[in-house]
Amino acid sequence: MAGGGAEEGASLEYTPTWIVAAVCTVIVGISLAVERLLHYAGKYLKSKNQKPLYEALQKVKEELMLLGFISLLLTVFQSSIVKICVNEDITKHLLPCEYPSEEAESNATSTTSHLGRLLAEESGTVGYCTAKNKHPLISVEALHHLHIFIFVLAIVHVTFCVVTVLFGGAKIREWKHWEDTIAKENYDTDKLLKSRKVTHVHQHAFIQDHFLGIGKDSAILGWVQAFFKQFYGSVTKSDYVTLRLGFIMTHCRGSPRFNFHKYMIRALEDDFREVVGISWYLWIFVVVFLLLNINGWHTYFWIAFIPFILLLAVGTKLEHVITQLAHEVAEKHVAIEGELVVKPSDDHFWFHRPGFVLFLIHFILFQNAFEIAFFFWIWVQYGFDSCIMGQVRYIVPRLIIGVFIQVVCSYSTLPLYAIVAQMGSSFKKAIFEDHVQVGLVGWAQKVKKKTALKAASEASGQGGSTTNDGSSSLGIQMGKLARREATTTPDEIHPTTGS
Template sequence: MGGGGEVLEPKLTDVHQHDFIKGRFLGIGKNSVMLGWLYSFFKQFYGSVTKSDYMTLRLGFIMTHCRGNPKFNFHKYMIRALEDDFKKVVGISWYLWIFVVIFLLLNVSGWHTYFWIAFIPFILLLAVGTKLEHVISQLAHEVAEKHVAIEGELVVQPSDDHFWFHRPRIVLYLIHFILFQNAFEIAFFFWIWVQYGFDSCIMGQVRYIVPRLVIGVFIQVLCSYSTLPLYAIVTQMGTSFKKAIFDEHVQVGLVGWAQKVRKKQLKAATNVSVGGKSTDGSTMGIQLGRLAGKESAPEDISPTTAAAQGHNK
């Protein structure tokens, strides 16, 4: 994986011979949806993102969002986007605390709630990893069926349609919940151990403790090794790109400009309310002016909106 100057794969004449296509078992995926999902499930455990996957998805992103800049540093953008999303992952939301309260209320003697609840993040993590791998498979199937290539290179078409409810950001919320719940489980275990001892009734039976700890370690390893790298690249295959595509100083400039637009909008609204007429601003200015009440620019920005922003700026 490289920056803006990395060299793409050698030119090929048959798209079906490309490693991105062959590596995804195209024939199986087309003939059986079930086998396609099974392949995606097992693929997350080994070589979740290959070099051919990265190079093909990188080219698809550039041709869709940065066609005028073929040397766009996709790797640097991907890392910035992941760093922005990491702030969400390590944060704590109100709905997570509600889940904790429900867990504590259900922690009744004999129910072994602390054991069964450990399977929730485990199952969700496997589902997320499978879905992300399946998105890559869908892109491979589409480009092979359409034979879309430029000078021998495959060009995938990013789209929100490949994600749950057409929203790539749902994956981030699920990863947030998975890591929070897993961290809570491990912290809860050590807290009981320190406060009441390993043999306390709150700790529970050893046959329930050991599997829970194994699941917790497995979740952390799999998420770090496979799921997060998959998330970092696959979620860039949505219809819109993220604000990280702009440098930090550009983001600050856009937010500052949006705040000025909002002030003009409020002033214009005041003039209209007293019977005056105002011609300040435009439709784009009014839309971006609403950003003034937020801490930063929007998370996902469509190419059309970005172009308008650059033009006005």
């Protein structure tokens, strides 16, 4: 019994207590250290009023909790899963690696020796199913490797998202000097629009950069230009100034000094919460990939082109939105009084939904993280020469595509999305500071309560028609807050108290 126990591993009944205590201490210590690290990171973000990033951190905690639950399920049901026995024919189809032939087995190649070790390690499970003339559905070793892969995938995805947003945010912050320059000029939009200054549309830098004429040929050239422009000077100063003015004239006309750059950063941080998580449809993609990872199909290579093509399509579309805005103005006017103003609209986006672009960026980042995580997991777990890894001619392009996606998404696509996404028909709640949002919610709740009381009073025949007063009061308060938010600097804004 001792011999068998030595081969298959002794249970806790025959394991020295100091070993059990030491291992338990290390595992619990690491877990508590990570938990405290996340806790203090959250406190730091809250102290810096980085609510969107704080909520993104909460999203990471949710993912870790999900991973912990998956780990628990795999551990608890491991013995039951490996005792599910199936016919041998079922286990010989849709394999990632080709089954070794008898000749290969006799030559004792590295692949067969590895399989032999797996069989030796799982002799207990194999014996259980062999007694029934069947094979185990999945071995303990394979289940353990799958467990590790899921964990690695989640960690790599979160890491890649954070890196993308950090580098993309750094690129966006380079535009701050344009905002500062505009603020120093201290111009008044209304005065500019009412002035007698005549702007020749086709001589404007923004139009010259994007308008290529009228006709089908210009439309095709516009798409071609948009495709290449995402790789160089994706956002110029004329783009920023024109899109900024278009946003202000559409959503906050009375606040020409609105800090558009600050709002754009807050909106991007707000969207980051959606990108960092692994949604259910992304897990479905993982399952589909694992199903199609069949020997000879080179699925891991061909699937790398999905995020690559999507990234180019998204970047081209975002640049083309700017081109469409330029075309709208150039085709309607030859000369205008005042500054050039574009008209934001959801009609320029796919399905009239600017948020669909964020969904695609989310998928691109996840797919790229999946590719890189799968590569390194195979490398560490099975070795570079593993049949799952594939041939070098398939590996190198795959890695180059992964690096290309990460760089372009960080320095071009994400900054493009940050500004072009604001060219929709509506603005985001990030237009207000956090404390202003809280104030608006408080006023809305008070108005709702006041409306309900007045409705009850009317029902009893004691009240008049005064419900609209409450709604208009809320509108007045929102207008005041919007103007205050737009015309004050961050240091001048203080949390409001009371009503």
